[in-house]
Amino acid sequence: MAVRSDSRFLDAPLVPVSCRVCGAGVRVRKSTWDQTSVQWDGEALASCTERRASGPGPGPSGEVFRGCGALAEAIREAAVLGEVRVRSEDG
């Protein structure tokens, strides 16, 4: 049961972004200023400093790492610079 492709991601693919703090290289897609998809790989995950510093929260779902603030900042900058296209801004 091969999983098909998300045509949204074929039409506007993920593009590389690096974290200014730890250098983690991820791939990103933004359909609006407030919508973000982030694809990590093992190497990027291992280098993320915020992740390493984070401890598990309370509760059985507390293990989940919500996301990296430094990376979010880098993604925002990349979007402002036009390195990451924001789909809703396209005419």
Add this chain to the structure above:
Amino acid sequence: MTTADDVRSIEADALPTRFARGWHCLGLARDFTDGKPHTVRAFGQKLVVWAAADGTLNVLDAYCRHMGGDLSRGTVEGDDIACPFHAWRWGGDGRCTRVPYARRVPLRARTAAFPTVRQDGLLFVWNDPEGKPPPEDVTVPRIAGATSDEWTDWSWYSVEIKGANCREIIDNVVDMAHFFYVHYSFPTYFKNIFEGHTATQIMKGVAREDVRRPQAEGSSAPTVLGQTSVATYHGPSFMTDDLTYHYSDGDVDSVLVNCHYPITADSFMLQYGIVVQKAGHLGDTAEDVAAKMGEFIKIGFEQDVSIWQHKARIDNPLLCEEDGPVYQLRRWYEQFYVDAAEVRPEMTDRFEFEIDTTKPNAAWRAEIAENLAQRNGGTGSDATAGAGTGAAVSGPV
């Protein structure tokens, strides 16, 4: 050539021929500790579950390797299960321990045993089509509240879902919009994170003005303002949800479990349970609150079930930008359906998807305003039919 006028077809591959590798919760452990064997249909098989003298819960294939007797109709003898046909005794490790009328047990008298874990009041079995034991790092998280005096006991429910593959319930992890249309709730924040064998949904929501719990109308009962939910699947079937309800008189913290085990490729047993923290402002009503929340969540599941039982299986969903990562979720889910050696990084690599709720929220606010105007205008309340059931309290599914 594709033209704008081409009709899009629904594609659906055959149902999977195997069952997911992973820990599956069979329900409350105490329901299996009455000294009797229990029949459980799961993973396309019939299983027998019984408690040994020391309380250990055992799970074997129900069919006796002697002449095929149904062990789940036998009797518990000490730690073993005795077959109703010729009384052969089987231990929890799957080995035949005794044939009462024979000099010795024959060679290779061993049947299929499922590894089990009894934890926080729940019974888990490990299913692996390759027959391997669970890896050390693949575990079920602890639910501290379940064993704490500061929390209620489990309110637990099960329902058999016929005519749907369990992928339908998995899909709901990413399905923000259905919470408004199916469950009459109002998500304002929605993010998914997939990593390793976990898939998480973080959701915040507010109560809808056009959906009121009937018992709250005109009464002084506290009203729900909204909820915060962090729900994680730990493997293919067991989800824990750290769920906080924000009431007008304070927060109520709870842990909701949503789990299932497949019966056949197109049926599954859906189970859910809830434990609630006995917060000060609840007084000694915490057990009632837990039971009531359980009832609301039950209504939520019933809303899902009626969708599943009538919908088509679809492998090529047509998505808009405001939909969640259905394809990426299914890519994650596939890791449980291939051999352990075939699990590829793309199935387990971390993926985050945060939805922009601006547009959906604007559309929903307009719809709610319309519903309220219609209601005040005295015309029928069709637009909110069924909404008065109090299902504004919904789970993460």
